[in-house]
Amino acid sequence: MDFTLPPELDDHRRRVRAFVEEEILPVEGDRANWDEHENIAAEPLERLRAKAKAAGLWALQLPREWGGQGLPMVGLAACYEEMNRSIFGPVCFNAAAPDDGNMRLLSQVATPAQKERWLRPIAEGRVRSAFAMTEPHPGGGSDPSMMRTRAERRGDRWVVTGHKWFITGAGEAQHFILIARTSDDPRKGLSAFLFDRDQPGWRIERRIPIMGPEEHGGHCELIFDGLEIADEDVLMSIGDGLKATQIRLGPARLTHCMRWTGLAKRCLEIAGAYVKERESFGSTLAEHEGVQWLLGEAAMQIEIGRLLTMKAAWALDHGSYARKEVSMAKVQVADTLFKAVDTAVQLCGARGYSKDTVLEWIYRYARQAKLVDGASEVHKMVLSRSYLAEGDGFWRWG
Structure with missing residues (x-):
């Protein structure tokens, strides 16, 4: 068993470590660079993100055609560990949740048109995203079979009604991945949808106060009361939400x-x-x-x-x-x-x-x-x- 990183992956790890040491930790050490939610403020974040792009350390998890470096999971394990030597590290490299997981999912399963519309702006750092799944009781949490938010077919649209909460990043997200019930089939009853912040038919009810410092966009409670989603914005196929x-x-x-x-x-x-x-x-x-x-x-x-x-x-x-x-x-x-x-x-x-x-x-x-x-x-x-x-x-x- 050889636990040595291949030279290319170790080079990325070393460069990430140096970037955190030289660029991010000094910013973290000055409270003037913190926002009101105890995260890195917008101006220093954008400055550091530009430097990370220039250093070839941007979005290490994404394929190169989407502006990333295409690192395998083993390489990400080493690099992400180095990134979070700073409390502000991952977001500077476009490797923070929930964008990290959302970009990975979209890069794997979205259609080419969906990737251009929904993935590219996140990959380039122009917008933030959220993954809307968790619901208050008696809805779905760790058990998705309990999900109550529904998307019903009406004409050529899917109309969403329901209630989500503790949706990380929703307060600043522009692009959303939504999991909703489209049938009562135990295996194929859930579907995944894409929607934009500016679409009508939904609202942020509140940004839920939490014990700890917050990610950008907080943890929000969402109400859906008629959000309309077109077929072209169904991710994968109807019934593939799980x-x-x-x-x-x-x-x-x-x-x-x-x-x-x-x-x-x-x-x-x-x-x-x-x-x-x-x-x-x-x-x-x-x-x-x-x-x-x-x-x-x-x-x-x-x-x-x-x-x-x-x-x-x-x-x-x-x-x-x-x-x-x-x-x-x-x-x-x-x-x-x-x-x-x-x-x-x-x-x-x-x-x-x-x-x-x-x-x-x-x-x-x-x-x-x-x-x-x-x-x-x-x-x-x-x-x-x-x-x-x-x-x-x-x-x-x-």
């Missing part, structure tokens, strides 16, 4: 793990630097056995998470759906991110709890990791089902 969701969410969950690994490493970077210089009881904190236990445990968990993430990325690159591999990575890395930042806050003491570092930002952000793209308990159910079906084959090599 398939579209599965194509999007598997890799999207894994790219979360890639980015969260970078954040977890940043936490230990901050804590490690502090304990090496802070003295207490006649020696640095780093020389205290209890501190070493905390750091060592967190570092080990990060390595476990990144190896699970890389294994899942390798499996996806080799044609597997990697469902159990992605689920294992998602559970492990979500837990590890929270553990790493909690450890770092503890070791940095009051400084970690203050806004003198980004640790408190990451701490509030980290709690969502166990919820988004499937709660940890749902992924453990997936793993249990895999084990019961495969038995000892659950641990097969290759």
Whole structure:
């Protein structure tokens, strides 16, 4: 087993790391560059995005014909980890959720005309996007069979009525991918649609306040009361909504793990630097056995998470759906991110709890990791089902 990155992929990783160090971290360090939602403000973001494009580091996940670099999942795992050394990193490279997953889905399944209309503006960074699936009770969440938002055929249009919430990025999105019910068939009852922010028949009811810092566009509640969508804006075919969701969410969950690994490493970077210089009881904190236990445990968990993430990325690159591999990575890395930042806050003491570092930002952000793209308990159910079906084959090599 060779865990060495091929030279081309490692070159991308090194260049991403240097860009984050030289360009993004200085911007992050000046609060004047933050917006009111604790994310990077528009002007410094556009400046950094232009530099990332010029450096050939833009949209690494997209094929070259769409302005990207066409990196495999293994390469993305290494590069996305480096990007999220900064809390503002991924969005500067056009690699942040939900655009990342939406672009991947559109590049794989959209028609040529749909790609020109809906993908190209996101790929070029001219617009943002959102994926509208989750609904309030009793609608669909982790269980899409409960979805209640409906698209009904009326003449030559699909007319949408329903209710979505916690739709990431909706407050600033121009292009939307919507999952709605088109029949009661248990397997083919959902369909995927494309719509533009400026179309009538829907509205943003509110931007939902959350505990942590927000992505651009927040997390919004949407009401659909007659949105009309033409056949040309059906993604894939009617009845393929569940398939579209599965194509999007598997890799999207894994790219979360890639980015969260970078954040977890940043936490230990901050804590490690502090304990090496802070003295207490006649020696640095780093020389205290209890501190070493905390750091060592967190570092080990990060390595476990990144190896699970890389294994899942390798499996996806080799044609597997990697469902159990992605689920294992998602559970492990979500837990590890929270553990790493909690450890770092503890070791940095009051400084970690203050806004003198980004640790408190990451701490509030980290709690969502166990919820988004499937709660940890749902992924453990997936793993249990895999084990019961495969038995000892659950641990097969290759």
